[in-house]
Amino acid sequence: MIRMTKLADYGIVILTHMSMERQGSLHTAHDLAARSRVPVPTASKLLKSLTRAGLVLSHRGRHGGYGLARDPDTISVAEIIAAIEGPIGLTECGTGTEGACDMESFCAAKGRWAPINQAIERALQDVPLSAMRPQTPTGQMVRLGGIAEVAP
Amino acid sequence: MIRMTKLADYGIVILTHMSMERQGSLHTAHDLAARSRVPVPTASKLLKSLTRAGLVLSHRGRHGGYGLARDPDTISVAEIIAAIEGPIGLTECGTGTEGACDMESFCAAKGRWAPINQAIERALQDVPLSAMRPQTPTGQMVRLGGIAEVAP
DNA sequence: CCTATCGGGACCTTTTCGGTCCTGTTAGGC
DNA sequence: GCCTAACAGGACCGAAAAGGTCCCGATAGG
Ligand code: SF4
Ligand code: SF4
Numbered sequence: 382m383i384r385m386t387k388l389a390d391y392g393i394v395i396l397t398h399m400s401m402e403r404q405g406s407l408h409t410a411h412d413l414a415a416r417s418r419v420p421v422p423t424a425s426k427l428l429k430s431l432t433r434a435g436l437v438l439s440h441r442g443r444h445g446g447y448g449l450a451r452d453p454d455t456i457s458v459a460e461i462i463a464a465i466e467g468p469i470g471l472t473e474c475g476t477g478t479e480g481a482c483d484m485e486s487f488c489a490a491k492g493r494w495a496p497i498n499q500a501i502e503r504a505l506q507d508v509p510l511s512a513m514r515p516q517t518p519t520g521q522m523v524r525l526g527g528i529a530e531v532a533p
Numbered sequence: 534m535i536r537m538t539k540l541a542d543y544g545i546v547i548l549t550h551m552s553m554e555r556q557g558s559l560h561t562a563h564d565l566a567a568r569s570r571v572p573v574p575t576a577s578k579l580l581k582s583l584t585r586a587g588l589v590l591s592h593r594g595r596h597g598g599y600g601l602a603r604d605p606d607t608i609s610v611a612e613i614i615a616a617i618e619g620p621i622g623l624t625e626c627g628t629g630t631e632g633a634c635d636m637e638s639f640c641a642a643k644g645r646w647a648p649i650n651q652a653i654e655r656a657l658q659d660v661p662l663s664a665m666r667p668q669t670p671t672g673q674m675v676r677l678g679g680i681a682e683v684a685p
Numbered sequence: 686c687c688t689a690t691c692g693g694g695a696c697c698t699t700t701t702c703g704g705t706c707c708t709g710t711t712a713g714g715c
Numbered sequence: 716g717c718c719t720a721a722c723a724g725g726a727c728c729g730a731a732a733a734g735g736t737c738c739c740g741a742t743a744g745g
Contacts (some may be wrong), residue, residue, distance in 0.1 A: 383618065385624070425723095444714095467534045469536060470536070472542060490549050497610070497656070572736085575694085594741095700733075703731090
């Protein structure tokens with residue numbers, strides 16, 4: 382139902398937890414998994430993907446772990462999703478990859494999707510990771526895709 | 534990858550074909566399947582769903598068939614997708630249905646998705662079925678989610 | 686009455702998601 | 716210098732959903 386995969390969902394949850402800590406601090410995969418209640422191997426797999434995409438930095442060896450590569454305000458939900466499940470778009474066509482759909486050559490709607498897909502991607506780019514955190518109890522304003530909300 | 538199902542995709546293609554005909558005209562499932570190159574049983578299944586949702590009208594018996602229930606300008610892509618695959622939203626949470634995700638009770642991001650899902654739904658509501666047709670060779674203006682485009 | 690058409694499911698096959706595990710590799714600490 | 720806590724990469728597998736097929740019943744023209 383136009384769902385993103387749970388992997389991407391969990392990835393965002395994990396990064397959200399990470400964003401609630403002091404930036405630059407390291408967290409082990411085990412730690413993050415426990416906090417987000419995602420199974421450890423799954424969390425580990427996600428963190429690997431996110432590292433490869435450059436969204437988190439990893440440090441190996443003893444006292445190693447993962448940390449956000451950038452400020453949570455500059456990491457968009459779109460980037461996270463793209464890192465985990467690839468290009469964003471509702472259809473096979475119009476997302477850069479050609480020839481994915483075998484109806485392309487005679488499809489009446491082909492090409493009409495590109496602007497829609499881009500609009501959705503843009504909407505997700507406008508949501509920073511910092512907006513996914515639970516709202517602060519201070520009533521701090523949170524930007525969210527152009528929509529401003531105030532915590533109760 | 535945040536894909537809608539192919540069923541929904543095909544549904545839109547079929548409706549697009551239907552919208553290119555004189556409104557009110559009837560088309561058999563077989564006819565529409567041939568024109569859109571979707572397998573007949575699949576097209577039939579889709580048309581049934583669309584009928585149940587009230588987007589197309591059906592007429593049984595000899596010389597029966599399907600026809601659009603409303604003007605193509607007043608049918609949104611969002612409606613079509615919702616008719617075929619249910620509520621629109623990237624996540625289980627924040628789409629009306631409660632308790633779908635078993636992490637809801639302790640999820641850091643829960644609740645933060647509702648506005649995003651709504652934004653996407655709104656974007657799809659802004660795209661009328663008529664905008665999915667191949668552009669006319671006359672350079673006719675086509676509204677598309679707030680973006681105006683001109684055919685070459 | 687006969688037949689073309691829709692209506693509503695049951696059903697199966699294929700894909701992909703979600704999750705696990707194993708085998709390196711790195712780097713701090715003793 | 717070795718030991719061990721962490722990440723890296725990928726193979727693997729079960730379950731779920733998607734995608735497609737088929738059948739039988741209900742309608743309504745002719
Ligand atoms: S070419 Fe047509 S059928 Fe294929 S993905 Fe694009 S819109 Fe869908
Ligand atoms: S509650 Fe959290 S994990 Fe569940 S669907 Fe919502 S955001 Fe995703």
